[in-house]
Amino acid sequence: MHPRVLEVTQRLVERSRPTRERYLAMIRAAASDGPQRGKLQCANFAHGVAGCGSSTDKQRLRLMDQANVAIVSSYNDMLSAHQPYEHYPELIKQALREIGSVGQFAGGVPAMCDGVTQGEAGMELSLASREVIAMSTAVALSHNMFDAALLLGICDKIIPGLMIGALRFGHLPMIFVPGGPMPSGISNKEKARVRQAFAEGKATREELLESEMKSYHSPGTCTFYGTANTNQVVMEVMGLHLPGSSFVNPYTPLRDELTREAARQVTRITHQGGNFMPLGEIVDEKSIVNSVVALSATGGSTNHTLHIPAIAQAAGIQLTWDDMAEISAVTPTLAQVYPNGKADVNHFHAAGGVNFMVHTLLEAGLLHEDVNTIMGRGLSRYLQEPFLVDGKLEWRTGRAESLDEDILRPASRPFNEEGGLRVMQGNLGRGVMKVSAVAPKHQLVEAPARVFHDQSELAAAFKAGELERDFVAVVRFQGPKALGMPELHKLTPYLGVLQDRGFKVALVTDGRMSGASGKVPAAIHVCPEAIDGGPLAKVCDGDLIRVDGRTGELRILVPADEWMARQTVEAPQGTGVGCGRELFAFMRGAMSTAESGASAFTSSLEALK
Known part of the structure; x- marks a missing residue:
């Protein structure tokens, strides 16, 4: 193992010891009780099976030697990535019946599309939807009728929300079931x-x-390497998908057979199956470190600097941005997928995909091999890839080399010696930058500030011809407490045009960019956020700001005495109403800092320390 990865892992273990021990005690106590439905009162149990369409299913549920599998789905017709899930429950139930088990659709979770809501009022619900999904998952599993669960989700906040909710039921075996990218x-x-x-x-x-x-x-995930597809890589490297299943296209025979196999596999890791492996024993410090390595090696979505710490905390693990940055510093960039390159995820998968990534990162000592997975002990199980031969699923050893080194490279010949994540810090606070998509010549910008309180203000200034110069756009009051931390992806074309015209431009914000953050240097997730009196609330037009993605410096170049004496400005009034935003006011008030995952659950989970 790489010594830095070992060092970060050990530090994470020590820091998390109190909360992790409490978490494990909780799930192990629940697991030791055996099937929860066996302890239900007769009336409770009768309610739980009344809806079964088959008397055979009812009888099987009365016997504790057969598994009852919860299906929790984020299906809806409006998300292309989630539309294929319409057909999954029946595939799953039939596969389970064939082996003597039962599947019950336990509950649905909301799933919104950031692509639809970009620049709209609905985007202010996006990050909060992660918490709603977590709570919805908890509600679905709260009936204590289940021996295992299959979780159907793909996109931006949906996988993290499912994970956070599912981890509070970490005594159950669970498998995440992807849907695959559109062609x-x-x-x-x-x-x-x-x-x-x-x-x-x-x-x-x-x-x-x-x-x-x-x-x-068409149906399927968007094919660029944004948050949705980063989710898929992270889930597979954490051992929560079937090997090689992340990027198989929807509505193909192999995709359907992988869905059936997920149903069969989850029963094998139940108490009844004899190879008990609950979710909470898979998601540990080593698997969290592996997820950060995968994020860094692929130049994945900046949204995961929020999501992975929040997921870790749900399992009693206290991950920090500094941990993530240290891992990124020693993890080479091995993939170039848009916005970091020209290829899409279908090209990435064809070149070797996650299977090859695991191979080369294990070979380089950057991934922990000695981890639990849904396939058993050891990440080397993810060197296998699936094939459909005469209608039957076969596993074969995957490729040990990339088929296209313009897209995917071995750790010995990386695109860059480090990963794509940089922690930014200085007298303007702490944030992150995705440097993997920013050309080296653009990573340092020192220019006067132009302050905005809304991305539409920047768009208007661009159209009025006011931005034809070097400047640092400061877009503030966009943090989790202020507005629910909407993505500011609408800024990318305007700032990109100005950069192409030869101007030095950068973005500094307490909001988010898209998982497809691109070529303009952007210090995002800056905290403390402006509404909490963070330094961004003191910036004025014309202040000189240095944004250095090479060194991680985020600094306002104002004399110290003047800066200390300057007052913060108040947040603009009249926001947060309409499009349902007012219903989420209580949640915004509870949100933690971006570095703590921008989560409404932080305080309640910290109480477990």
Whole structure:
């Protein structure tokens, strides 16, 4: 193992010892009781089986030697990634019946699409939806009728929400079931070109719409390497997907058979199956470190600097940004998938995908092999990949080399010697930057500030021709407590145009960018956030700011005495009402800092220390 990875892991173990011990005691006590439905009162049990369509299923549930598997799904028709889940419950139930077990649809969780809500009021519900999904998962599993669970989810807040909720029932074996990416449409480079042309007034709205619909064109995840597809890599490297299953396209025979196999496999790791392996024993300090290595090696979504700490905390593990940055510093960048390159995730999968990533990272000593997975002990089980032969699933040893080193490289020949994450810090607070997509010549910007309280203000200033110069855009009052931390992806085309025109531009914000954060240097998730009196609330137009993605410096170059004497400005009024936002006011008030996962659950989980 790489000594730095071992060092961070050991430090994480020591820091987390009190909370992790309490967590494990909780789930082990629950697991030792055996099937929970066996202790239910007769009336309670009768309610739990009344809806079964088959008397055979009812009889099986009365016997404690057969597994009852909960199905928790984020299906809806509006998300392309989640639309295929419409058909999964029946596939799962039938596969379970064939082996003498039972599947019950335990509950649905909400699933919103950041792509639809970008720049709209609904985006202010996006991060909070993670907490709602976690609570919905807990409600679905709260009936204590189940021996295991299959969790159906893919996209941005949905996998983290399912994970947080599921980990509070960590005594149950669980498998996450992906749906796969849509087939490739037009290139991501062409999509970005049309967006930028539209921002400059060089493309019509009809041309923009045509481009977008050729890019997002069918069921499945979007094919760029944003938060949804980063989720898939992270889940597989944590041992929570079937090996090689993350990027198999929807509505294919292999995809359907992998879904059936997930149902069969989850019964094998129940008490009844004899190879008991609950979720809470899989998600430990080593698997969390593995998830950060995977994030860094692939240049994954900055949203995971919020989600992985929040997931870790749900399992009693206290992960910090410094831990993540130290891991990133020694993890080479092995993939170039848009926005870090031209390829999409289908190309990544064809070049070797997660299977090859695990191979080369294990070989380099950057992943812990000695971890629990849904397939048993050892991450080397993820060197296998699935094939469908005469209608039957077969596992074969995957490739030990990349088929396209323009997309995916071994650790011995990386695109960069370090990963894509940088912790930014200085007298403006602490934040993160995804440097993997930013060219080295653009990573340092020192320029006057231009302050905005909304991304629409920046768009208006661009259209008025006010931004034809070097500047650092400070977009504040966008944090979790202020607005629920909406993504600011609408800024990318405008700032990209200005950078292409030769201006030095950067973004500093207490909000988020998209998981597809791109070529403009952006110090995001800055905390303390402005509404909490953070330093961003003191910045004025014209203040000189240094944003250095190479060294991690985030600093306002104002004389110290002047800076200390300066008063913070008040948050703008009149926000947070309409589109259901007012219903989430209580949750925004409970949100922790971005570094603590921007979570409404932090205080309640910290009480377990």
